[in-house]
Amino acid sequence: MVAVTTNVGRDGKEPGAANVLKLGKAFRYGILGLVGIFFIIPILASARFSFLGNNNTITISAYTQLFSTPQFWSTLFLSVKIGLGTVLLTLALLIPTVVWIHLRVPKLKRVFESISLLPLVIPSVVVTLGVITSFKSLPNIIMGTPVILALEYVILALPYSYRTFDSAVQAIDLKTLVDAGQSLGAGWIKLLRFVVLPNLRSGLLGAAILAFAFCLGEFAVASLLSFTTFPVFLVQVGQVAASQAVALSLIALLFTWMPLAVIIIIFGQRNASSKKKTVSLATTIEQEETTGIA
Amino acid sequence: MASSTNVEDSAQSRTGGASPPSPAGLRPKRGRRRWHNGIGTVPFLVYLGLFLVIPAISVVVTAFQSGAGTFTLSNFNEAVHGVYLKSFINSIQLSFAAAIVATVVGVLASLAVCASSNRIVRALVSSGSAVFANTGGVPLAFSFIATVGNFGVITKLLTDAGFNPYDHGFSLYSVLGLTIVYQYFLIPLMVLIMIPPIEALRKEWVDASSSLGATRAQFWRWVGIPLLAPPILAAFIVLFTDAFAAYATAEALTSGTIALVPIQLGALISGNVLAGQTNLGDALGAGMIAIVLVAGFLYAYVQRKASKWLR
Structure with missing residues (x-):
C-alpha cells in the first residue's frame, strides 16, 4: 500500500476507477470460451454417443432398452424413497434446531454453521467403514435395510442443507415474528405452523432439494453397503452396455441440474435484492469460508 | 474445515455453562x-x-487394534508399505495436480467474469458454477468416457483426423485422465469461491489505487496479489480435500485399476480382504482423516491470517 502512494502520478495511462482490473476483451472471452467449451463438450458428446447406433446411424434404442429394464425403475424408486426419507429426517432435524438457535442462542450461530461442515472433514468412504464397524450389532431392520442409507445421507448432505436453511432463517426477522405471534396468544405449534414455516418456504424447499439431489447421486456409501440404488445400477449398466450407461448418465445429470438450477435462481434473486451496497473484503472472505465449501 | 477447532471451543463453553454447579444460592x-x-x-x-x-x-x-483387540501399530505399518503407500502417493499427487490446475484456471475465469460488464455472462457463470460444482460421481465419469474414452466421440474424431490420443500416451483411465475429469467439478467450485473476494477487490481498493495513479502491474504487485493470496490458498486447500476424498468418479472410471486411497479402502470394505488385514482399512481411513485434518488446520490458519491482515 505504501509503495502505491509513493508512486503517485508517475503513470497517467490509466485514469479513472476500476481500470487496473480491466482485462483485454480477447483475453476475457478467450478464457471464458475455453472453459465453456470444456463444460459443454462432454454433454454434447454424451448425447451423440447415446444416440449412436451401428454404422453411424441414429437410434434411440439405448433409451428404449433402458426404460424397459425393470431394474431401472426399481432402483430409481428405491433412490427416490431413500431421498424422501432423507428429506423428511433432514427437515425434522433442521427446523427445530435452527429456529431454536436463532431464537434462544444466537451466539452459537457460527459455531453450528461450522459443526454442519464437519461431514466434509470425514470422507464418505471412511464414514461407511465406521458405520460398518460401529453398527455391526444394530438390529437388522436398520443395518440390513436402506434405512441406514437415509440416516447417513442426512449427515452427508448436512453441509448443503444446513447452510441453505440457516441463511433462509437469517433472512427473516424471526424474533419479531415470534414475539408478535406470542403476544397474540399463539402456542409453539401454532407459531411454527402459521408464522415461522410459511415465512421459510423457500429455505425449506432449497434444503429439501439439495438433500434430495444428493441422495439421487450418492454412490460411495450405497455401493459399499451393498444396496443397489440408482447410481449403483448405473455402474452395473456401464459394465455391460456403454451406450445405455451414457444415456442414463445424461438423464441423471439433467435431472440433478434442473432442480439445482431452480433453487440457485430463486436464491440468487433473493440475495441480489438484499445485498448490501458496500461489501468489505473481510466480510466477503468470512462468507466465502462457508459458502465456498457448499 | 475450520470447524474442528471451533467445535471443541463450543463444546467446552457449552459444558462450561451447564455442568459446574454454581455455588449455592448464587445466580x-x-x-x-x-x-x-x-x-x-x-x-x-x-x-x-x-x-x-x-x-x-x-x-x-x-x-490401533489387532484382530484380537489388542493395541498395535502394525495396521499403520502395513498402510505405509507396498500398494497402500503407493495409493497415498497417487492420491496426494492426483489431488495436488487437479487442485493446482483448477486453481489457475478458476482464478483466471473468475477474473474474466468479474472484469466483464455483461450481466448475462456474469449470471450465467455464477449460477452455472453453482450447479456444476455439485456435479460429480458416476454420471460425470460416464459422460467423459463417452467423450474421450477408448471409443469416445472426441477420440473417434481425432482418430479420423489421424491422431489417436491413445497411441500417444493419453488415457482417460489414468491419473492424467482423472485430473482432467476432476476439473469438471473443481473449476466451478474455484470460481464459486473466488468471485466474492475478487468482486470485493473491485470496489474501494481498486478505486483507491487507480485514483492514486497505480499502473496495472503496480496494482497487482502491491494490492491485488497480497489481498487475493490468502483466499486463493484457502480455496486451493478446499479443492485438494474435495479431490482427495472423491470416490465415485474414480471408481466408475477406473474400476479400481489405479491405486488411490479411497479406492483401496473401498476394496477392503467390499470384502476383498486378505487374511491378517482385518483392521488395515481402519488404518487407511485414519490416514485419510489425518490428511484432511492437516489440510483443514492449514485452511483455518490461512483464514485467520487473512482476516487478521485485513483488520
Whole structure:
C-alpha cells in the first residue's frame, strides 16, 4: 500500500476507477470460451454417443432398452424413497434446531454453521467403514435395510442443507415474528405452523432439494453397503452396455441440474435484492469460508 | 474445515455453562436459563454424534487394534508399505495436480467474469458454477468416457483426423485422465469461491489505487496479489480435500485399476480382504482423516491470517 502512494502520478495511462482490473476483451472471452467449451463438450458428446447406433446411424434404442429394464425403475424408486426419507429426517432435524438457535442462542450461530461442515472433514468412504464397524450389532431392520442409507445421507448432505436453511432463517426477522405471534396468544405449534414455516418456504424447499439431489447421486456409501440404488445400477449398466450407461448418465445429470438450477435462481434473486451496497473484503472472505465449501 | 477447532471451543463453553454447579444460592436462575437454552440443540448434536462422530472415532480406535483387540501399530505399518503407500502417493499427487490446475484456471475465469460488464455472462457463470460444482460421481465419469474414452466421440474424431490420443500416451483411465475429469467439478467450485473476494477487490481498493495513479502491474504487485493470496490458498486447500476424498468418479472410471486411497479402502470394505488385514482399512481411513485434518488446520490458519491482515 505504501509503495502505491509513493508512486503517485508517475503513470497517467490509466485514469479513472476500476481500470487496473480491466482485462483485454480477447483475453476475457478467450478464457471464458475455453472453459465453456470444456463444460459443454462432454454433454454434447454424451448425447451423440447415446444416440449412436451401428454404422453411424441414429437410434434411440439405448433409451428404449433402458426404460424397459425393470431394474431401472426399481432402483430409481428405491433412490427416490431413500431421498424422501432423507428429506423428511433432514427437515425434522433442521427446523427445530435452527429456529431454536436463532431464537434462544444466537451466539452459537457460527459455531453450528461450522459443526454442519464437519461431514466434509470425514470422507464418505471412511464414514461407511465406521458405520460398518460401529453398527455391526444394530438390529437388522436398520443395518440390513436402506434405512441406514437415509440416516447417513442426512449427515452427508448436512453441509448443503444446513447452510441453505440457516441463511433462509437469517433472512427473516424471526424474533419479531415470534414475539408478535406470542403476544397474540399463539402456542409453539401454532407459531411454527402459521408464522415461522410459511415465512421459510423457500429455505425449506432449497434444503429439501439439495438433500434430495444428493441422495439421487450418492454412490460411495450405497455401493459399499451393498444396496443397489440408482447410481449403483448405473455402474452395473456401464459394465455391460456403454451406450445405455451414457444415456442414463445424461438423464441423471439433467435431472440433478434442473432442480439445482431452480433453487440457485430463486436464491440468487433473493440475495441480489438484499445485498448490501458496500461489501468489505473481510466480510466477503468470512462468507466465502462457508459458502465456498457448499 | 475450520470447524474442528471451533467445535471443541463450543463444546467446552457449552459444558462450561451447564455442568459446574454454581455455588449455592448464587445466580441459580441464570445457570438454569443457560442450561435451558442449550437443550434445543441436543437432538441435533446427538444425531451428529451417533451417525458421524461415533463411526469416525471407531475407525481411528480400530486402526490401533489387532484382530484380537489388542493395541498395535502394525495396521499403520502395513498402510505405509507396498500398494497402500503407493495409493497415498497417487492420491496426494492426483489431488495436488487437479487442485493446482483448477486453481489457475478458476482464478483466471473468475477474473474474466468479474472484469466483464455483461450481466448475462456474469449470471450465467455464477449460477452455472453453482450447479456444476455439485456435479460429480458416476454420471460425470460416464459422460467423459463417452467423450474421450477408448471409443469416445472426441477420440473417434481425432482418430479420423489421424491422431489417436491413445497411441500417444493419453488415457482417460489414468491419473492424467482423472485430473482432467476432476476439473469438471473443481473449476466451478474455484470460481464459486473466488468471485466474492475478487468482486470485493473491485470496489474501494481498486478505486483507491487507480485514483492514486497505480499502473496495472503496480496494482497487482502491491494490492491485488497480497489481498487475493490468502483466499486463493484457502480455496486451493478446499479443492485438494474435495479431490482427495472423491470416490465415485474414480471408481466408475477406473474400476479400481489405479491405486488411490479411497479406492483401496473401498476394496477392503467390499470384502476383498486378505487374511491378517482385518483392521488395515481402519488404518487407511485414519490416514485419510489425518490428511484432511492437516489440510483443514492449514485452511483455518490461512483464514485467520487473512482476516487478521485485513483488520
